[in-house]
Amino acid sequence: MIWLGIETSNSPLSIAIVKDGQVLVEIVENVKLTHSVTAMPTIQELFHKAKMKPMDIDAIAVSEGPGSYTGIRIGVTIAKTLAWTLKKPLVGVSSLKVLAANGELFNGIICSLFDARRQNVYAGIYQGTDLETVMEERHTSIDDLLSQLQSLNKPVLFIGSDVENFKENIKEQLGELAIFAPSSITLPRASKLIEVAETKSLPSIEEVHHFVPQYHRLAQAEANWIQDQKKR
Template sequence: MIWLGIDTANTPLAIALVKDGQVIAEEVANIKLNHSGGAMPAIDRLFAHTKMKPADLDAIAVSEGPGSYTGVRIGVTIAKTLAWTLNIPIVGVSSLKVLAANVPYFPHVICSLVDARRQNVYAGAYSSKDSLEVIIEDGHYELEQLLNQLDALNQPILFVGHDVEVFYEKIVECLGERALRAPYPFNLPSASQLIYLAEQQPLPAAETVHAFVPTYKRIAEAEANWIKEKKAKQHD
């Protein structure tokens, strides 16, 4: 079975082709470029390098968020378009779980973290003891709110993600020696890891592709501003 994996949920871009449990080709880049202009060329490169073609695919795994609205939409749109055109299933996986899967042998709590700006983060916490059992649900959190929840666990916490560095000083202030950082090679998403996680889920029917939606975990800023303006007018 041949899978294409696509992760554009945040700044890094990760693409992979996996055939029958073997990684055929993979590309990861952590460059601040618009995924709208980078994702499809990266996919084309993988097909060209492997001498494969889209018609060879049996399924697509895509990072469903949370993360950048634009990034998540681009990856999901590409995945849905390919899946619909090829009449193959699409499987979504949490972008945060993909990061946590990079450090599966840590014996305590793994916290995936992505900068959501203004001292907010997208984050989720997992236990590696039971196939990444969810301890704190994926969500959009104020940093202080997240750290208080992690502090209450009273366990060592391994933070993973390329944005951890932005918040690590405050993380240590709250958690002290219980705060640990994953080595930098593990801080970027792996599209082959994404595919591996997708393979653990039931494979949906191909015709369900239209019902697939991203997981944003918060409303868009424009929508939030519209709601705020609407409420202000109601009070005038």
């Protein structure tokens, strides 16, 4: 079973090809380049290094969000197009779960998060090596997230390059219970994405057309429109 993994949901880029559970090639970049420019050349380069052709893969895993709207769409568009035209199943994995998977050996609660600005975050809470969901991934205020974590009263591993933005707040709320992941595991890895994807059942090829990003937020215009409708 050969997997291609594509992770472009935030500013880091990661692409991997994994064969029968073995990572053949993987790239993890954090140089803030445009995914639209770098993602496809990187995919081409990895196929070349793995001495493979596009048709050789059996399935595609993509990070489906949340994160940067444009970033998610670039990964999802590439993954959808490849899966559809090569007739391979496409598996989506939450970008928060991909990140949490970097801390799966931690004995406690794992919280992965991305900064969603204005003191809001996209966050997920998991525990155990099988990343059991403690809180569904969502868009929430940092304060609500921290009070929920506080109520669990267990050590929490925070993962994500945006954790830095909330460090003081986290320490204040959770004190000794807060543990911060080292920077070497704060970047999402496409090999981890594939690992999580492999635990899911493979969808049928027909489902590729209906694959959509998980933004976890309405577009502003749509949210406003819904508000207006309610007022009427």
